[in-house]
Amino acid sequence: VYLSSTYEIDVVRSKVPKYAYKIMRTPLHSGMILCTKGNKKSSERESFLAKLELPLDAMVVSFHGNFAENRQSREAALYVINVLSRTIDPSLDICFIIIGNGLNVPPRPAKNVRYLGYVDDLCTVLSYCDVEVAPLVGGSGIKMKILDALSVGLPVLTTEDGARGFVEPNPIIVSKLEDFPTKLLELLSSRDSLEKLRFESRRYAELYYSPNSEVEKVISDLTKD
Secondary structure (H helix, E strand, C coil): CEECCHHHHHHHHHHCHHHHHHCEECCCCCCCCCCCCCCCCHHHHHHHHHHCCCCCCCEEEEEECCCCCCHHHHHHHHHHHHHHHHHCCHHHCEEEEEECCCCCCCCCCECCEEEEECCCCHHHHHHCCCEEEECCCCCCCCCHHHHHHHHCCCCEEECHHHHCCCCCCCCCEECCHHHHHHHHHHHHCCHHHHHHHHHHHHHHHHHHHCCHHHHHHHHHHHCCC
């Protein structure tokens, strides 16, 4: 039996110990998603926006990562702050929220940007947002930040580099970096379309990347008479 995460391996070994010696780990393909919580109540989102001194009907665009240790994430965050946010008309009440440690910028690096730094509950903060942007250039392997967003039902706009490695077909929206402003405004223009993408994103993450997606099937197969 070949499984892709230590979580899956531990579960199978504990439930069917006689097969423990036959279980090996493979490179990541389908593993445990970080966020398993559903969407938050509207009142909780409103409280979150109020603390950031944002309009209650603001559209929130997020980007998160470990900026201290990952150069691609750090460069992407600076692109959001210095380029993407400045292409958006401030009268549209669209705010960009940057989440993660290690970015040397003030809490309000621009009028429509908030830098939250490290947060205790990433999944909850992401669930308050409307779209995750991931303007990543370079890097290898599956991008866990994108999986974080998908698992809370957050639509993702990213580059070809950002989307590489995910099971196809997927709900990830891919765009060239120079087209990000236009594509983002298109996404935010329809709340109905966003709601549909929310559902598709969360369903996709649960189908392919939930720990139960493979574990329960493997256990069932192993315990058949």
